[in-house]
Amino acid sequence: MTNTTLLAPYSAGPLGPLPNRVVMAPMTRLRATADGTPLPVVADYYAQRASAGLIVTEGIWPSSRGQSGWRYPGLETAAHIEGWRRVTGAVHAAGGRIYAQLMHGGRHGHPLSRVDGDAPAAPSAVLVDPSRVHVPGGKADPVTPREMTPDDIRAAVQDFADAARNAIEAGFDGVELHGANSYLIHQFLADNTNLRDDAYGRGSVADRIRFAVEVVRAVADAIGAERLGLRLSPGNPQFGMAEADPGPVYRALLDEIDGLGLAYLHLTDNDRYPALADLRPHWHGTLIANVGENGDPTTREAGEAVLASGAADLVSYGRAFIANPDLPERFEAGAPLQEVDETHLYGEGAEGYTDYPALRQGLVSAQTSTST
Numbered sequence: 170m171t172n173t174t175l176l177a178p179y180s181a182g183p184l185g186p187l188p189n190r191v192v193m194a195p196m197t198r199l200r201a202t203a204d205g206t207p208l209p210v211v212a213d214y215y216a217q218r219a220s221a222g223l224i225v226t227e228g229i230w231p232s233s234r235g236q237s238g239w240r241y242p243g244l245e246t247a248a249h250i251e252g253w254r255r256v257t258g259a260v261h262a263a264g265g266r267i268y269a270q271l272m273h274g275g276r277h278g279h280p281l282s283r284v285d286g287d288a289p290a291a292p293s294a295v296l297v298d299p300s301r302v303h304v305p306g307g308k309a310d311p312v313t314p315r316e317m318t319p320d321d322i323r324a325a326v327q328d329f330a331d332a333a334r335n336a337i338e339a340g341f342d343g344v345e346l347h348g349a350n351s352y353l354i355h356q357f358l359a360d361n362t363n364l365r366d367d368a369y370g371r372g373s374v375a376d377r378i379r380f381a382v383e384v385v386r387a388v389a390d391a392i393g394a395e396r397l398g399l400r401l402s403p404g405n406p407q408f409g410m411a412e413a414d415p416g417p418v419y420r421a422l423l424d425e426i427d428g429l430g431l432a433y434l435h436l437t438d439n440d441r442y443p444a445l446a447d448l449r450p451h452w453h454g455t456l457i458a459n460v461g462e463n464g465d466p467t468t469r470e471a472g473e474a475v476l477a478s479g480a481a482d483l484v485s486y487g488r489a490f491i492a493n494p495d496l497p498e499r500f501e502a503g504a505p506l507q508e509v510d511e512t513h514l515y516g517e518g519a520e521g522y523t524d525y526p527a528l529r530q531g532l533v534s535a536q537t538s539t540s541t
Contacts, residue, residue: 173477175469175484176501179222182455183395184343184432187222187266187483190476191497192435192457194485195225195270195345195400197241199515200522203305204284205230205243206252212259213523217494219265222483223457225345225398225435226256228272228352231332234290234324235353237274239282239305240517244269244332250339257340268398268432269336270345271329271388275353276314276362277408279304289314290321292357292380293364298409322369322380325353329384330391337392343432344392346384349402350462351410354381358418361411378422385426399426400435402462404442415442423451430454435485437462445480459485469500495527504528 180186200208215224230236230243243249253269260267276291281304283289291314301308317325333344348354356362357380363370369379389397401422403415412418423434433455438445445458458481461467472484490496491514492507499506513521 173473175472175476176497179455179483181482182432183430184223184398184455188220189222189497190483191222191472191500192483192485193218193221193224193490193496194459194487195227195272195347196487196491197227197238197515198522199238199240200517201240201242203240204248205236205241205245206248207242207256208252208517209255210519210523211242211252212256213519215256215267216259216263216265217523217527218490218496219260219263220495220497221265221490222497224260224265224267225400225485226267226269228270228347229253229332229336231271231273232328233283233285234287234321235273235275235328236283236285237272237277237289237352238279238303241272243284244271244335244339250335253336253339253341257342261340266342268343268345269339269341270347270400271332271336272347273325273329273353275356277302277352278314279309279312281305281309288312290317291315291353292317292362292369295362295364297351316365319367326380326383326387330387333388333392333397337396343396343398344388345398345400345435346388347400348381349400349435349437350405351408354384355402355405355410357381358422359410359412361409374418374421377418378425381422382425385429385431389429389431394430395432397431398433398435398457399431400437401444402437402439403444403448404439405437405462406441412442415444416447419444419448420451423448427451427453433457433483435459436481439464445475449480455483456481457483457485459487461487492525494525495529498528502528 278289
């Protein structure tokens with residue numbers, strides 16, 4: 170049975186050693202320039218949270234073909250790499266560890282919000298949940314993506330591998346592939362977003378998982394499996410996703426990649442499908458659990474219950490890290506948690522981003538003169 174204390178060190182597998190088992194979950198914050206370069210204040214934000222056992226960044230597009238929204242950061246150009254190098258340097262100077270989450274939007278995205286001005290491409294030409302999407306200056310109706318060709322699929326796999334190399338060049342300790350929450354890898358796995366009748370489609374479970382497996386293998390070959398994590402959210406209905414019976418698909422996926430020696434699996438649980446209970450036997454490496462998505466924020470007690478059950482080795486926290494940059498210290502002190510300022514979740518400046526006070530004053534500032 171795993172240690173039941175979130176504050177206990179973790180040293181098993183290629184991910185360790187970590188000073189605690191509290192992981193900062195990836196969260197979109199939109200602090201990037203129009204071309205996808207992270208703003209200077211991003212270095213402050215992540216450095217302030219360096220006491221996490223591990224930080225996983227917000228979703229970063231691997232290429233302009235995968236950009237899902239305006240002011241989302243990228244990892245394609247020299248400017249992107251340099252911008253992220255400032256972030257990783259600040260985190261490492263503060264004693265932290267940080268992975269870059271690579272997030273290809275697939276059917277997410279709008280020509281007005283993408284640096285290349287193109288319509289998005291996806292496994293099938295299926296419109297995203299029909300709520301309006303953010304574009305510069307306001308909102309617009311979503312656009313129907315075009316169906317990816319075999320060449321598009323090969324290019325996407327290569328884009329992930331190239332971006333992973335860029336992440337290592339930028340100083341990241343590793344990379345997390347975003348295979349969850351309705352983005353491209355998830356779109357290949359889900360029932361209603363993958364209507365293909367070729368080797369990447371509906372013919373069998375093996376076909377449905379093919380793209381995910383190819384991406385994992387390509388990135389593992391590019392940077393080493395020991396520096397690669399994968400996030401999955403089986404049965405997550407966000408943005409109109411539908412998976413009637415996730416179990417067979419995700420069990421097959423994990424059986425296919427379990428022996429590659431990945432740094433970790435990052436798995437979200439939900440009421441529709443008990444992913445942790447069903448999939449834990451199919452994963453023999455480090456497992457990070459997220460149990461608060463689409464529900465109440467995860468408490469310390471809820472996180473330690475997950476560890477005590479043996480369902481996971483580490484627990485990721487999202488909203489709690491937004492308002493509490495020193496979350497592990499607050500857990501240790503038994504201090505109350507601050508509330509999130511919902512009005513400034515997204516924006517360009519420090520307000521609602523780097524201005525949450527710590528228990529001990531003197532938050533880390535990596536770019537004090539420029540992060541405003």
